[in-house]
Amino acid sequence: MTDPNSLSVRDLAEAIRSGTLRAPEVTAATLDRIARVNPALNAIVQDCSSDALAEAEALDARIRAGDQPGALAGVPVTIKVIADQTGYATTNGTTLARDLIATSDSPFLRHMRAEGAIVVGRTNCPAFSYRWFSSNAQHGTTVNPHNAALTPGGSSGGAGSATAAGLGHIAHGTDIAGSIRYPAYACGVQGLRPTPGRVPAFNQSGGDRPIGPQLMAVAGPLARRVDDLRLGLAAMSGYAPEDPLSTPAPLSGPALPRRVALVRRPGGIEPDPRILADLDRAADLLRRDGWQVEEPDSLPDLREAFDLQIDLWLADGHAEKLAAAQLEGDAGALALLNFYADRAARWDSAALSHALLRRSGLIRAWRAFLADTPLVLMPVCAELPFRQDEDLDGPEAIARLWQAQLPQVAIPLLGLPALAVSSGVENGIPSGVQLVAPPWREDHALDAGEVLERGFGIPQVVDPA
Template identity: 40%
Template sequence: MTDTPIWQLSASELSERINAGEITAEAVVGATVDRMRAVNGHLNAVVDDLGDEAVARARDLDSIFQKSGPVGPLHGVPVTIKENVDQKGRATPNGVKAFADIIAPADAPIVENLTEAGAIVIGRTNTPEFSFRATTTNELHGRTFNPWNDWASSGGSSGGASAAVMSGMGPVAHGNDIGGSLRFPSAATGAVTVKPGLGRTPAWNPSQKAERGILAQLMSVQGVICREVRDVRLAMRSAIAYDPRDPWQVPVPFDGPALEGPLKVAFTKNTYQFEAHPAIIKALDVARDCLVDAGYEVVEVDTPDIREIGETGYRALMAEVRLLTMADIHEHGSDEIRRIFNHYFELFPPFETDELLRQMARRSHYIRQWNLLLDRYPIVLTPFLPSPTYSWNRDAEGKDGIMEVLGCGLWSFAMNYLGIPAGIVSSAMHDGMPVAVQVVGRRFREDLILDALEAVEARMGVMAKRLFEREPH
């Protein structure tokens, strides 16, 4: 047994204790809902409180447990769902006031997968307008705060998810990522995540009126944000259950074959035209040393040009957004989000139709380059951003702010354009805030990425525990 409060426990430990009969799902969910209601008033991470329904569901699961055992590997584990994904009977506003009355007719596949594994949804988390900013604020729900301090961004667009999980509102938070929306919030708050590769997790919203653009289909993925790497692994094994409504999903087992060791890791500190902050260099060096200590063979290399891949991917996505999404943004978006998109288009000029087709054809060239690198080095340790955590509204402060936050995120959105999985873990601190690095891996080998993240976490510790140590006793 432990004196640690229930709401601080990992999903893995909660699952073990529930399965052993040491604690009930109702006790777990009740304690977590109490924590959510105690701290969410300030953080504003959860914008749809489902605590009462969650406690009732936990009682039902306890009854089932007494008769036939756990319903799945996440039996009784509290989770949150990001508000841009359908959950039956709840609104899917995507951070937009005008969409507040869009009520989901059914659960999205990712919600089904988690709940059928026994997870219990305690609330829905905040996202910026149209889920297209590197911070989380909107006119519908307001700003989500970073649990480390009020100055810093909670990241975006899954900022509600990261703030919730790091402050103890459940050990697992659903999120998604089209250009960094799982990884920006995890880097901002010290959480851990892996952006799955294309085809790994199912994506579809039953409330949608039209299919998404092809680049959105290729670049956007569903995933989870957690406090501990082992919980990402636990939740992902359930999240990847096959759903035929996603034509891109491939039913591949989560755990791939063991590779002969020592595993070779490619390592780079290249941040291209953006100067790397000393804290980033330190975090990269520390992460490298952690991997070496864990038995990896780390080799500094020159990777295929991420600046070209990242800029190309962002300009291609901007072209698709301009063609397919801007009418909604102009009609329903705030003055602020419209101004931000105008800056996006100036900084990342959308490809015109002919050039867009040529660049999308060239995408396979970039993937081939990276596949060849990953064939030799199954893991690549890279920067994520060239500087530590940014202020909460920096991306709304003109073109300089956007470049400081998103424009420099070449290592982030390049991985979406390639469809390659990439994880985040913090390996250093700067000014009292976590500093993150990125770990890239082969497609369908998120398990190898998690192994590497775990090697760093084992030596540097779980960042959330530093937050919890500041709690009054």
């Protein structure tokens, strides 16, 4: 049988719909690879093999009966353990929630299943999804398949590792501060943070989220190909009554000016020389494709957006977050929350009001900028992927790592979609660049991302280093 990983999502689904490949065979091949490769990675931490095989057999029977399944017909996908999936624990990487069994699917997953996707496993994250590293007491540590000394990223580190290792074509991730984009960057794959409201998400098992996550957290896809992201986004998206922000916005819009702002040092950070070289390579690829790339004289503020995002996520409700982390006893969660404890102590209703007012002003400024130049090319991170568990080295390390992540952390507050595109792997170290587009214009970022992918190369499936 053709190796499923040799095919794009589009080609794989078409082969299954046409009968050239059968869903049970594709699912079995993927599960076989998971059984061989995942023990070295611990990317998938909840086994869905029995359900996956049964779903693939049912899909195959429908196809043979003449039904036409959707765009993800028989495509193997993974789901992060932060999301409800019927019959599985929504642990969010904690022992506290190990028995929190979902009785329904999160709406994005319901949409993916309606398009024929087959869930082959559930992927790891750090406890409470707080860190840039994916390790916890409930599921253990996830390894970067390119280099075990490096983090696979967080919080969707299991998703990034699984995608790079060919343990599913599309991985679900979540992103409130870079948790899709950073694992994609660290694992050498592609990752898309959609516009808030694009992909509906709600966990019946956990109920409603605080104000910061409601405004800034999104679900979205990771994949090895940009076009796979496009199909994954389409399958996840759509209106769902459970999510108050869900919006049935069109997936594409009128052609936008092909003008790009190249921003090498957003917020005053100083990227690694290799990252600066990647940005220059990306700019050259876009120019050769007819895009107009210029370095702007000024840019709306990102550093204030970075600071406000941290407050709305970590300072708001800090005491409850800290109490839960203490009960869990997770070193990484405690290190982060203790680092921001003094800042959180100054957080009150006046600070919340100020943050929401300033957020409106920053969003307005960025939308005005993107109206004229509707794509920004900038780093994903100022540093190459961090050393595994580097945030446990003390407060100075946490401060440095979070400052390096400013290009990712600032974007959620602004309500903008952003795409991490792999620029390749050198000496076992992945890198990449980030594209930021206007709200609801993921299609524009994906179009540019495909240009970069053609130049950088499609990430290849990797076996653990």
